[in-house]
Amino acid sequence: MESCMDRIKRDIENIAIITATPQKGSTRFSYSDEDRRAREYLFKEMEKLNLEIKVDGAGNIRAKYAHGNESLPSVILGSHIDTVANGGKFDGVTGVISALELIRVIKEKKVQLKRPLELIVFAEEEGSNFGITMLGSKILTGKFSLKDLKNIKTYDGITGYDVMSNFGLDVDSIGRDVLKRNDVAAMIELHVEQGGILDLEDTPIGIVKSIAGMRTYKISLKGVSNHAGTTPMYLRKDPMAGASEIISYLEEAAKEHALPTTVGTVGKILCKPNMPNVISGEVNFYVDIRDVDPQGIEKVADALLNKTNEVAKKRGLTSSVELIGESDSVKLSSKIIEAIESSAIEENYKYKIMNSGAVHDSAMLTNFTDVGMIFVPSIGGLSHCPEERTNYEDIKLGCDLLIHAVIKLANE
Ligand code: GLV
Ligand code: MN
Ligand code: MN
Numbered sequence: 001m002e003s004c005m006d007r008i009k010r011d012i013e014n015i016a017i018i019t020a021t022p023q024k025g026s027t028r029f030s031y032s033d034e035d036r037r038a039r040e041y042l043f044k045e046m047e048k049l050n051l052e053i054k055v056d057g058a059g060n061i062r063a064k065y066a067h068g069n070e071s072l073p074s075v076i077l078g079s080h081i082d083t084v085a086n087g088g089k090f091d092g093v094t095g096v097i098s099a100l101e102l103i104r105v106i107k108e109k110k111v112q113l114k115r116p117l118e119l120i121v122f123a124e125e126e127g128s129n130f131g132i133t134m135l136g137s138k139i140l141t142g143k144f145s146l147k148d149l150k151n152i153k154t155y156d157g158i159t160g161y162d163v164m165s166n167f168g169l170d171v172d173s174i175g176r177d178v179l180k181r182n183d184v185a186a187m188i189e190l191h192v193e194q195g196g197i198l199d200l201e202d203t204p205i206g207i208v209k210s211i212a213g214m215r216t217y218k219i220s221l222k223g224v225s226n227h228a229g230t231t232p233m234y235l236r237k238d239p240m241a242g243a244s245e246i247i248s249y250l251e252e253a254a255k256e257h258a259l260p261t262t263v264g265t266v267g268k269i270l271c272k273p274n275m276p277n278v279i280s281g282e283v284n285f286y287v288d289i290r291d292v293d294p295q296g297i298e299k300v301a302d303a304l305l306n307k308t309n310e311v312a313k314k315r316g317l318t319s320s321v322e323l324i325g326e327s328d329s330v331k332l333s334s335k336i337i338e339a340i341e342s343s344a345i346e347e348n349y350k351y352k353i354m355n356s357g358a359v360h361d362s363a364m365l366t367n368f369t370d371v372g373m374i375f376v377p378s379i380g381g382l383s384h385c386p387e388e389r390t391n392y393e394d395i396k397l398g399c400d401l402l403i404h405a406v407i408k409l410a411n412e
Contacts, residue, residue: 004101005396011097012395014041015081016089025086025386030059030124030136031167038081042096042121049103051119057174058139058164059123065103066116073185074118075410076369077102077402080125080136080361087126088192088388094376095190096121098399105403113410115185122361129154129163131216131268131286132325137361141368142178146171155270181368186336186409189362190374190398192390196381197354204394205351205401206375207340211363212261212356213329214290215297218322219246219308223315225273225281237316239283240271245311246304250287253303262296263357264289264304292329292355330363336372336405343404349397358383372405374398 002010018038021027028034039061046053051063064074079095099119106113123136130152138144149160149171164171193199198206223237247266254264269285287304291297305321312319337353344351354375362371376398379389 004105004399005392007104008097008101008395008399009392011045011100012089012093015093015097019083021086026083026089027085027087028081028083029126029128030082031129031163035082036167039121042081042100045100046119049100049107051103055169056140056177057169057171058136059167059169060136060140061119061121063119063121064116065106065118067113069114070116072115073183074116075185075406076118076120076187076365077189077406078118078120078122078187078361079189079191080122082124082126082128084126084128084384086386087384088382088386090192090378090388090390091194091383092125092191094192094390094395098190098395098402101399102403102406106407111407113407114412115410117406117410120361125361127216127325130160131218133214133216133359134327134361134364135160137364139174140177140179141364143364146174149174179368184365184369185412186333186370186372187362187365188336188372188374188402188405188409189360190376190402191358191360192383192388193375193378193381194358194383194388195378198352198375198377199379199381201352203350203352204377204397205344205349206354206377207337207344207351208332208356208373208375209337209353210292210329210331210355211360211373212290212292212358213294213297214288214325214327214359215301215323216325217287217289217301217304218284218324219243219287220282220284220320220322221312222282222318223280226279228277228279231279236279238279239317240280242311242315242317243269243283243285246307247285249307250300250304253300253307254289257303258299259291259293259296261293261355262289262291262300264300286324290357290359294329327359327363330366330371332362332366332372333370336370336409339405339408340372340374340401343401343408347400347404349401374401374405
């Protein structure tokens with residue numbers, strides 16, 4: 001008979017095969033063909049457990065294990081199966097599969113629960129399509145409307161509304177499916193740490209106390225496209241050179257003018273016409289700023305906006321700065337932290353209470369209910385890359401704690 005760890009491994013590896021970039025990591029954007037195939041895999045596993053499956057207008061999968069008590073608020077478990085481009089196989093999937101395994105164990109062992117459980121597979125957590133992270137959970141919690149969906153676009157100019165409709169979703173229904181406070185009793189998400197602290201400290205379990213806030217800006221610089229050989233340096237209006245100045249300054253601002261917890265990144269840059277022998281006419285780049293302390297984000301964002309104006313003025317460029325996505329830092333529930341901690345102590349698992357630098361769908365639920373997160377180590381701290389790894393033994397420990405905590409919360 002397969003052990004819990006075998007089943008977790010089998011599911012994670014089966015989903016990992018579904019990627020648009022074989023041998024080059026997991027590329028499985030929400031609303032893509034790979035997403036559809038991964039969903040089909042999950043639906044089959046959920047059907048084996050007789051879960052009641054619903055998919056909302058944004059593509060969030062909601063699978064309920066109700067066992068005759070559907071009128072009570074549920075304990076929600078969940079995470080995501082979408083990825084960044086060339087990402088890892090553990091980010092998100094680990095939480096979804098651990099939750100599925102939890103329901104299998106509860107059913108097999110006939111554990112009595114007062115409350116229903118609901119496994120939610122959130123859509124578009126990574127923001128890979130529109131640059132907006134946690135979009136599925138923002139829609140589920142009413143933070144993002146139908147009107148907003150008609151305004152956002154992919155990098156190819158297709159609206160969020162059209163992308164979701166083309167996937168076969170009833171997008172117009174999103175307002176109807178917004179979560180209500182009374183629907184939910186608690187939420188727990190298991191996730192890989194995605195940083196190197198647990199691995200470095202040889203600690204298999206992290207218990208999350210805060211999730212960082214983040215802001216994503218799109219900065220656009222326009223200059224004059226011209227010949228790279230004939231245009232003297234003093235006659236140029238080069239937005240690429242301007243962008244490089246702003247990007248270097250972002251690193252300095254996050255490192256030296258903000259807080260020790262502040263981070264700033266430019267991970268995506270697009271230029272036109274993108275030719276080696278042509279001075280660019282336009283450069284667009286995306287700035288990601290994060291901190292558990294909102295002041296850190298504020299400081300870097302202010303400095304960045306001032307720097308962009310200064311650089312544009314000095315170089316004769318036109319500039320625009322657009323806030324693409326935003327989420328506040330949140331504190332997780334001390335009640336759930338204590339529930340996980342007491343289970344870790346009972347089981348004699350080494351743990352650390354820590355912050356999350358990555359954002360998670362759980363953050364969106366904090367103004368609805370008590371929310372907690374369990375981390376398991378990322379080997380070498382690598383994530384959002386094909387080399388992302390977590391030991392299955394550690395996932396099993398995390399899943400054990402998830403089961404303990406959920407049994408407590410579902411019987412309150
Ligand atoms: C997504 O999960 C992120 O933290 O960027
Ligand atoms: Mn994730
Ligand atoms: Mn991620």
